[in-house]
Every structure is written in C-alpha cells, then in structure tokens.
C-alpha cells in the first residue's frame with residue numbers, strides 16, 4: 001500500500017468512525033440499560049440515556065424507546081430485520097444501535113415477550 005493510499009484509508013476510517021459514533025452510543029446505551037434494568041424504577045430514571053418501553057412481539061416489527069435526552073418516545077421500525085428510526089429518519093442513529101443490540105439479545109436468548117426481556 002502506498003503512503004498516499006494509507007492516508008486515504010486512514011481518513012476513510014476516521015470518517016466511518018464518526019458516522020458510527022451514534023450507533024456505538026446506542027450500543028453503549030443498551031449496555032447501560034441492561035445493567036440497570038434489574039434495578040428499581042429509580043434506576044431507570046437515573047441511569048440509562050435510552051430506555052426500552054415496548055417491543056412488538058412475537059414478530060418484532062416495532063420497538064419503542066424513551067430517549068431521555070430528547071425527552072420523548074422514539075419509534076424504531078424493523079422491516080426485513082433492518083431497523084430504521086422514525087424520529088431521526090435514519091438507520092444509523094443511537095436508537096437503531098440500541099435496537100440492533102436488542103434484536104440480537106432477543107434472538108440469542110429466544111425471548112418471546114417483554115416479560116422475558118425485563119426479568
């Protein structure tokens with residue numbers, strides 16, 4: 001690889017990292033939520049930036065989150081296993097990152113209801 005290509009690759013990676021940042025934030029928010037979901041309601045109020053409110057079981061086609069930064073509910077549509085955020089109108093925001101983690105968890109654990117997720 002020439003040094004010119006290297007620079008090009010580096011700047012591409014930088015750009016990509018920036019773009020993924022919000023997805024990563026969603027992943028982080030999901031982990032944050034997972035860590036405190038077993039806590040009492042106060043834990044919900046204090047810690048996670050995003051909170052899962054509703055999953056459209058059994059065929060997950062809609063996820064509803066509460067975004068504490070925005071102070072509003074956020075709906076994420078899932079069409080053909082691809083989440084897209086109705087608020088940000090994109091597929092790479094933190095809400096989508098959160099939803100991707102959630103879908104992976106549901107599939108891995110075989111969850112079938114909100115109760116499964118929250119227990």
Ligand SMILES: [Zn+2]
Pocket residue numbers: 074085086087088089093094095096
């Ligand atoms: Zn969003």
